Amino acid sequence: MKLRDIIVLFGIVGIILMMIIPVPLPLMDVLLVINISLALIILLTAMNTQEALQFSIFPSLLLVTTLFRLALNVSTTRNILDKSEAGKVVGTFGSFVAGGNIVVGFIVFLILVIVQFIVITKGSERVAEVAARFTLDAMPGKQMSIDADLNAGLINEQQARERRKKIENEADFYGAMDGASKFVKGDAIASIIILVVNLIGGFIIGMVFKGMNFTDAASHYSILTIGDGLVSQIPALLISTASGLIVTRATSEGNLASDITKQILAYPKLLYIVAGTIALLGTVTPIGITATYPIAILMAIAAWRMQGNLKKQQAQEEQLVEEQQIEEVRSPESVVSLLNVDPIEFEFGYGLIPLADTHQGGDLLDRIILIRRQCALELGIVVPVIRIRDNIQLKPNEYVIKIKGNLVARGELLLNHYLAMSPGFEDEAVHGIETTEPAFGLPALWIDENVKERAEMSGYTVVDPPSVVATHLTEVIKKHAHELLGRQETKALVENVKESYPALVDELVPSILSIGDIQKVLGKMLREKISVRDMVTILETLADYGTYTKDPDILTEYVRQALSRQITQQFSSAGDSLKVITVGPALERKIAEAVQQSEQGSYLAMDPSYSQIIYQRVGEQVNRAVQAGQQPIILTSPTIRMYLKQLLERTMQDIPVLSYSELEPNVEIQSLGVVNI
Helix, strand or coil: CCHHHHHHHHHHHHHHHHCCCCCCHHHHHHHHHHHHHHHHHHHHHHHHCCCHHHHCCHHHHHHHHHHHHHHHHHHHHHHHHHHCCCCHHHHHHHHHHCCCCHHHHHHHHHHHHHHHHHHHHHHHHHHHHHHHHHHHHHHHHHHHHHHHHHHHCCCCHHHHHHHHHHHHHHHHHHHHHHHHHHHHHHHHHHHHHHHHHHHHHHHHHHHHHCCCCHHHHHHHHHHHHHHHHHHHHHHHHHHHHHHHHHHHCCCCCCCHHHHHHHHCCCCHHHHHHHHHHHHHHHHHCCCCHHHHHHHHHHHHHHHHHHHHHHHHHHHHHHHHHHHHHHHHHHCHHHHHHHHCCCCEEEEECHHHHHHHCHHHCCCHHHHHHHHHHHHHHHCCCCCCCEEEEECCCCCCCEEEEEECCEEEEEEECCCCCEEEECCCCCCCCCCCEEEECCCCCCEEEEECHHHHHHHHHCCCEEECHHHHHHHHHHHHHHHCHHHHCCHHHHHHHHHHHHHHCHHHHHHHCCCCCCHHHHHHHHHHHHHCCCCCCCHHHHHHHHHHHCCCCCCHHHHHHHHHHHCHHHHHHHHCCCCCEEEEEEECHHHHHHHHHCEEEECCEEEECCCHHHHHHHHHHHHHHHHHHHHCCCCCCEEECCCCHHHHHHHHCCCCCCCCEEEHHHCCCCCEEEEEEEECC
16 A cells, blocks of 8 residues: 555544544644645635546545544534633634624624525535436437447547546536535534534533633633634535535636636626726715725726737737648648639639629629529529639639639620620610620620610610629529539439438439439430429439439430420420421431440441531521521430430530420420421
């Protein structure tokens, strides 16, 4: 055994012996001072702990100190009744602290007992009881959280064992504190009983055995009894206060003093209000300025100093953040962040900054939110967040749109002008700067404010620069929507359907098709600007036909046929009529003969010279439809639709190619021409 272990053992045995063997008065004075010192040490330790487990010995220490204090009470009682004295410490507390007045000392003793018993001990006992109950109730949830972190790889086995051990220790600690708080309550009750015993016993012994009269006996033994009560209750009050601090202590990064200064004094402006209130109280009430103004001035000075310290601290934190950012840039790991590519980027020259600056009336951010909502309704996909930034390398009025880091569109704006597009005939009174509308490539004019009204009266379509940008960005997103839809985005769409149709998704993924297969089908539909908002119908169709083929081209055709009502309404003018360019039987037969089969699927192997003839004949019919003011739509049979689309996509990407199976039976088809060879 170590020396400290032997000292502790002898100390416990000595406490027991004190209750049996009389203690000399000089030694009693030393033991009483030690009792006060221990109480102060325990209180200061409790104030400086950051969490309760840092003082886990406190419940056992509470029992030992209570036993030590009761042993001292027994020894002092023996000396008072036997020798009519209890040493200098007890006499000092009885005469000096109580002022030599028996009534004052008795009242002070009662106040200390009431404060300890009713206020501090009762509250600490209740807090310990509730904390023990809540800690036990929370143990299963905390254990599950540790297991989840361990399974996720956030912590290792050693860390998991340490966290489990800490949870067990917390439960044991608060359970022990719940029981140990009863010691303090019993000690307060015992102090009152010992006080009564000392008074009554002292009166009897003084008058019967010592030959004192009633007045002398009452005065002598009352002072000794009150001194004994005070010298024991003051350490008891300190330890009960430490008990309350321990059980009410929440886990933090500092001790009690640092938490008080950080949290209570965190708002310097409030101290100005308090200082003003105290000063006003001394001015308008009889309290006077002598007692109030110094305190008000000190609070105002403290608030001023605190504000200065907060500003310095903020400046230091900002400087530290800047230094960390510089270090991150210098570190080799910072290059990894440069590998990330934004799905959509909108960059503009410094002359277009007012478009995005809300302080200058710019509403580009709000328009982008509307664009994302519009694309969700029209295309059925969630457009990624659009990165907006200025680029000094661009011309002042120029902007560019990038998809995955690659430039796909650019334009130029004049902020103080309006873009006017001609209705088909020119008005000489409408003059401006000639340009091209960026979204659709139509000829247009940048006109001034004073020409706007005349242009609108002449039938021109007049739009402001923010609307030009919004329209251009919307069309770019629609054109490149299939590039923005990856496997992760497809999984999000499928998970959204799973919330309402779990059986459908569970049947389809992954037993029939993978997320990658679904993404290919959706991408092919978006490439032809067909909305995928009706995901339920799409997934139902894939579940029906996915067991027969995994070819994304064929599955896409099945899905398009299932969405015939949607496709018909999208391309028909009034929902009941559709003007199209049909494909002649000879051309259909020629395309069908050029289809080749392979292990990877079917593909079109058309002779290049014959392809040029098809381009020429289709181009003639498309130009004729455009001149007639009609949207060119090509209609063909279901068997060759996708091959004809693949053929025309190289030169006529924006021309829709539909099949008869994709149209509703009740729609009226009007032919604008036939493509023959």
